[in-house]
Amino acid sequence: MRSLLPLLMAALVAVTAFPDGADAVWTPIANPPGTLLVKQVGNFTVIVYSNAAPRRHRPLQLVTVVRGETQPVGNGVTDYRLVLAVNNTDTGSTAMYQCVVRGKPGSRATTWVLRSFALYTQAA
Numbered sequence: 001m002r003s004l005l006p007l008l009m010a011a012l013v014a015v016t017a018f019p020d021g022a023d024a025v026w027t028p029i030a031n032p033p034g035t036l037l038v039k040q041v042g043n044f045t046v047i048v049y050s051n052a053a054p055r056r057h058r059p060l061q062l063v064t065v066v067r068g069e070t071q072p073v074g075n076g077v078t079d080y081r082l083v084l085a086v087n088n089t090d091t092g093s094t095a096m097y098q099c100v101v102r103g104k105p106g107s108r109a110t111t112w113v114l115r116s117f118a119l120y121t122q123a124a
């Protein structure tokens, strides 16, 4: 057991050094709240997440896209990483979430995919 410890520590350091993967290069979106596509993508993610759990609809509604970044993944497909202000329409409280969505702007043929959606806890 004792001999495993240095290996575990090395693995932890590696994970900390590359939190998003070494190849992640994100470009900030200039004006997320004023960009129709970004609002639509944000709205899409909240709707998908609200209905993600069977028999347990989450009463969430997009208030605004606070911030966003993009990363091309090839073939015109783009990852959108957005910070969203989301209203819980049951309680009226607003919380920040970060999501990653992959899709192809302007294409109806390519399905948009919600890759992650989680409470955003870092300082704004």
Ligand SMILES: *[C@@H]1O[C@H](CO)[C@@H](O)[C@H](O)[C@H]1NC(C)=O
Pocket (backbone or CB within 6 Å): 039, 040, 043, 062, 063, 064, 065
């Ligand atoms: C999200 O979509 C709903 C329904 O289409 C719309 O009423 C709302 O204004 C949209 N929200 C934003 C922030 O664009």
Ligand SMILES: *[C@@H]1O[C@H](CO)[C@@H](O)[C@H](O)[C@H]1NC(C)=O
Pocket (backbone or CB within 6 Å): 063, 087, 088, 089, 090, 092, 093, 094
């Ligand atoms: C949140 O939802 C409630 C219920 O629909 C609404 O009364 C309230 O104005 C919303 N708040 C925001 C910040 O959109």
